[in-house]
Amino acid sequence: MSVRSELLKGILDGCVLAVIEKETVYGYELSAKLQQLGLDDVSEGTIYPVLLRLQKNNWITGEMRASESGPRRKYYTLTEEGKEALAFIRSEWGKLAMPVNALLKGETDGGDD
Amino acid sequence: MVTTKELIQENNEKREQLTEENEQYYTNMLVYIRSKFLLSERATEELLMEMLEHLLEGQKDGKSAENIFGGDPRAYADEVIAQMPKEKKKNQLLFGIQLIFSVLGWMVIARGAILGVLSFIKPVDEHLYLASTAAMVAAVLMMTAVGVLLLINVVNKTAFEEKKSTWKVAIVGGVSGVLVFGLFMGIAFFFKERGPAIEFPWVASLLVGFVMLLLSQWIARKNEATA
Structure with a gap:
């Protein structure tokens, strides 16, 4: 497993919540959105354990509906608790990202990417 | 929905x-x-x-x-x-009861059918001996439970095997089938006519079995509605 996907693991819940906050999505859509954003080295299937965990926490709810074009899809929406959780994750990430950025930027000159 | x-x-x-x-x-x-x-x-x-x-x-x-x-x-x-979320305890319990009714229902129907057919050939003993019956019911329910759990275990263990060794499963299944059948025959033979007897004609047996199957179906539907 790459360093990047190791790092992403801890914050993936927050990323998924942030996507769902913007709009109601189903699984395939969600993984496509994450990939478009550049988070392309998590395998697509990784979102399902995450979605299940978020449902268990009551941060999102899923509703199974048939779409007009045929496929049956489960659409996910953020709950009130989910919004609170996302706000908390955002502030925690902010507290972590700034010092880590400052620290690592000072040390990488011409490091391997 | x-x-x-x-x-x-x-x-x-x-x-x-x-x-x-x-x-x-x-x-x-x-x-x-x-x-x-x-x-x-x-x-x-x-x-x-x-x-x-x-x-x-x-x-x-x-x-x-x-x-x-x-x-x-x-x-x-x-x-x-x-x-994944677990099944609710209540639904697990209802599923167990549904299975028991289904197994017992078929048992009672089989008894009714066998006695019914035999009664046209020769006079049959239509009594139910409580101790013998209890032993048989316990054995059948236990064997069903063991059988179902074993089967689920085999399915679980072999789900990702490249070449599913069906013949091995067939042999194990066949041998255990014979053993279980032997156990039931043994109980029927050695626990014959034990305990107080009540009259239970073959027609009543068919009827009761049928009602049990209906009940099992009803519970199944009820269970699905609350799941």
């Missing part, structure tokens, strides 16, 4: 659109996840449908099941299973 039964039916139909390789990968995972029988059936079928729709959509874009769910389907399935 779509019922769990409809989801299963739809899954069976849609699976046929998968390529051979993807179908193999997906079906193995489906069998493995379904064999975890303590998980919520509703949640299981919803998840399996989501994964199937995902795979079908990915297939159109030229992706394989391995691209989407990774190279180790068992590890991936275990990861998913760890996050």
Whole structure:
């Protein structure tokens, strides 16, 4: 497993919540959105354990509906608790990202990417 | 809202659109996840449908099941299973009661049918001996439970095997079938006519068995509605 996907693991819940906050999505859509954003080295299937965990926490709810074009899809929406959780994750990430950025930027000159 | 039964039916139909390789990968995972029988059936079928729709959509874009769910389907399935909600205790209990009624119903119907046919040939003893009957019922229920659990275990263990050794399963199944049948014959023979007797004619036996099966069906429907 790459360093990047190791790092992403801890914050993936927050990323998924942030996507769902913007709009109601189903699984395939969600993984496509994450990939478009550049988070392309998590395998697509990784979102399902995450979605299940978020449902268990009551941060999102899923509703199974048939779409007009045929496929049956489960659409996910953020709950009130989910919004609170996302706000908390955002502030925690902010507290972590700034010092880590400052620290690592000072040390990488011409490091391997 | 779509019922769990409809989801299963739809899954069976849609699976046929998968390529051979993807179908193999997906079906193995489906069998493995379904064999975890303590998980919520509703949640299981919803998840399996989501994964199937995902795979079908990915297939159109030229992706394989391995691209989407990774190279180790068992590890991936275990990861998913760890996050799945369990079946409610009440539904588990209702399912158990439904099974018991179903097994007993068929037992009582079989007794009625055998005695009924025999009664046209020769006079039959239509008494029920309470101790003998209790022993037989206990043995049948226990063997059913052991059999079902063993079967689920075999399915769970072999879900991802490349070459499923069906003949091995067939031999083990056959031998245990003979042993169980022998056990029942033994009980019938050595526990003959024990305990107080009550009259239970073959027609009544058929009727009671039928009612038990109806009851089992009713519980099953009730269970699905609350799941």
